[in-house]
Amino acid sequence: MADDKTTARRELRLLQQESVWLQKALFALRKAEAMHEKVSKLRGEEEMDPYNVGHGAGSLPLGDIEDATEEHVESLMKTVKEMRRSLR
Numbered sequence: 001m002a003d004d005k006t007t008a009r010r011e012l013r014l015l016q017q018e019s020v021w022l023q024k025a026l027f028a029l030r031k032a033e034a035m036h037e038k039v040s041k042l043r044g045e046e047e048m049d050p051y052n053v054g055h056g057a058g059s060l061p062l063g064d065i066e067d068a069t070e071e072h073v074e075s076l077m078k079t080v081k082e083m084r085r086s087l088r
Contacts, residue, residue: 005087012083019076026069033062 033051040048052059 008083008087012080012087015076015080015083019073019080022069022073022076026066026073029062029066029069 036051037048051062053062053065
């Protein structure tokens with residue numbers, strides 16, 4: 001019983017840390033996007049190119065990565081909340 005609770009608390013702590021790091025990554029992505037916008041304005045570009053992140057054979061829009069990460073963080077937070085309730 002004690003081992004189960006210890007394992008559950010350790011898992012809870014790791015899930016919380018994962019969520020924190022993903023939130024920091026989102027912050028960094030948004031800062032990079034803001035710098036991209038500033039560069040576009042500095043160049044006098046009226047239409048800003050979408051900010052894409054290259055990978056393998058193609059690229060992904062940064063907004064899609066942000067959306068997916070936000071959804072994952074929300075899912076993690078929901079799981080953490082449920083685990084906290086069950087550990088009481």
